[in-house]
Amino acid sequence: MIRAFSILWFAVFVPIILLILPTGINPIQLLNEWFSADFHKQTYRVKFELVTNQLLELPQDQWQNKINSYAPHFGYPIELQKLDDYQYDPELHQALNNGDIEFLFGDPMALVQRVGNSNQVLYFALNESSELAVLNQAKGSLFLAIEDLHRFPQEEWQQRLETQVTHVPFRVKLKSYQALSSEAQAAIGDKSNEMVAFFGTSGLIELLAPVSEDIWLHVEDNLSSTTQMKHISAIIVAFFLIVSFALFMWVYPLWRDLKRLVATSNEFGNGVLSKRASTSKLSVISQLSESFNHMADNIEKLIAGQKDLTNSIAHDLRTPLYRLRFALEMMEDEETPDAQKQKYRNTAYSSIEDLDHLINQTLLLSRYNRVADINHFSHSCFAQELLTEVDYFKLEHTDLDTHFYCSPDLKDQQLFLDNKGLMRAVKNLLANASRFAETTITISFLIEDEHYKIWVEDDGKGIPSKHAEKIFEPFQQLDNDERNSDKGHGLGLAIVKQIMVLHKGQVSVRESDSNGALFELSWPVHALSPSNHEEM
Structure with a gap:
């Protein structure tokens, strides 16, 4: 805190001292001197010429009398001085030797110029001396x-x-x-x-x-000069103390809150994930504390989610592994009939496929949990590709009545998106709908309220509103409490959610017109562009 206070103290008082004290480096004084010199030189140049010409017409021993006759007509002193009196300033002395008009910024301010080639200098005071x-x-x-x-x-x-x-x-x-x-x-x-x-x-x-x-x-x-200096010094010291106290009262709470934030971040880094920063809303770093707490909340949720994900993966891996081990043991048993061995072989192959599917889904979820890669985004006519995918879906599910609607404005429009990722989200929704639909599935692609939207609705039994958020979490299945791999692993909708997050959009579910489920993919029209994604 001492270092921060010292830096701030010097940053405040050094400019104040430079501006107050009449030193040669005072910027205000330098500017005032420069402007005054320029103005007065131009104003008095003609007067210098007139007086100088009058003097040069007379013998030098009469110059002083002439100046004395002029003096009562000027408001401020006009004098003749010796050129040698200015030798204390070599630069000024040289300028006078050259016949230049020079400005003296002092008490009083004055203009001086050498009279011809003489050793006399004409002195014009511009204001009263003290x-x-x-x-x-x-x-x-x-x-x-x-x-x-x-x-x-x-x-x-x-x-x-x-x-x-x-x-x-x-x-x-x-x-x-x-x-x-x-x-x-x-x-x-x-x-x-x-x-x-x-x-x-x-x-x-x-x-x-x-x-x-x-x-x-x-x-x-x-009052003696010493007494006056004491009074002036006391006033200056009081001013410095008051301002210093004000600076301290500003720096100390900042330093205190920063120390608390550092302590909190260290504890959080050491594994105390419940630790949060606590600062007043009036604090200078209140926004920083809020950002830290928001980050800590996200990290805690992420770690908790990873733990749940690890536990769920371990649970889903255990079942096919147990079945695979049991099938292999039974196939090695010589007393097992050949017909039973074939069944166990089929069980082993099925378990291997379940493991492969689980691993692939987990890798997909991991991929879409990462920051968006610009290389995966490109311009494409997504409506045409969506129509092609729907046609494939109809061929695979001839038992379902599948309808597709596309807004006319989108049929030939080029969109900048992750084509493969967004298509996977649609496939997952279609696969989910095919499991629960009774007879009809409807897919719609439209633009509404400055958002692109894809609706996938079915006429199944629907999803209760209390589970509308839960189903998008990994390994969450409403109808698969026993973790039967034949019904999936609960990663499909989690992958859909992450794909929409990468498109700065969202996925939601509500009741459809046919009392089934309506899944909506929505992402903003103007949020996605090559320049935006380069910043991600």
Whole structure:
């Protein structure tokens, strides 16, 4: 279970991590970067050309003034930067040397291009940086706070400021320029009269606003980066634990049911044929358990049937063997008259024929119990062959009035079937009917409800409905409880049943119009084709 859970865990969380974290292999970020680069390059290409042409018309020492004059007309920063500043990325540096417009996917996103053959790079920001966004949001509040301080004497500023920011989640202090960090002083630069934003040593954005000539209002997040990281880490860990618990609650029942199924299958394989899988219908493997139980039922029935078949064969073999042994002993006895010896010879020959017939019938049943062989199936006009067989039957049973009806649609139709097997089924039914018919036997071949059907009916005493299923089992005979081989061995109808199973059909029996028995062979019209049987 640990292996299955680990595989599922990695399969779920690795894609989530790749999609959430802003890494270089994040597919969403890569797609966003590619589409953004393509769109902005096409959009700003003309602007780059216009600005570049304006710059190239002036001496290089005037370029910065020109850019400064353009800056108020752009919503985001436009700057001149040094080409050497991009040497950290050799591929980007080479592209700039070639005069290409390059897209920078960062904070902020920007476009850059070398100005002519100079060492200057024109930088266009496409959105606000994080520092600029925070500064724009806080400008109004900082202005009001400074204005409020100017209403009081300078020595009261600190006390007033502490009163104002009591419930604000920021640390706000008044600092002299010398007390500021090096990062703060670098951010101020020559902007001594402007509000500025910069990333402090904690990795968070800090704000500076001039209150007087040497005093600055310093604003930073009241929560340290460590505390924030702890909160973020706690949220991430909680998310992972919740999802992991959900995965475990899904995997564990699956693993438990599979272990039960494995244990059940092992016991079944060791001979406990009554063992069955037990799983909830809500289980993921409920269908697998049902399939296993269905297979186990079939195997148990098959083994039970084979045992019954073996016992029945042994019983039917014993009688002719006993008669054969007795006949041979009597023929070897010198005191047995010659006339009696001839009778015993006839008994021996009869017993041998019974054994041969039983063996042949058993082999036939074994053959039709196997999976259908495509080599036994072919296209043939079965109606014509059925008519020929009925004619032979009439010649052999002249004492019976035999009728044959064939649907006009089937007289010349080619059917794909096991011709020899299906004809054997018909012969067995005719032989069975000839034993019980009083005067009349009727054979019909027709198509009905998208099924081919062959009816064999007689006017005998019929078969009780309670025995309608039993007679198709091997060695089951209604009128031969003493297992008299003169009346057969009870394999004929079992062979018929198996032949119909191979044709994806069935055999059934019911009462005929003349109160006798009507046997029906039925198989679907569209179920049999060469392609279907190749899959069997």
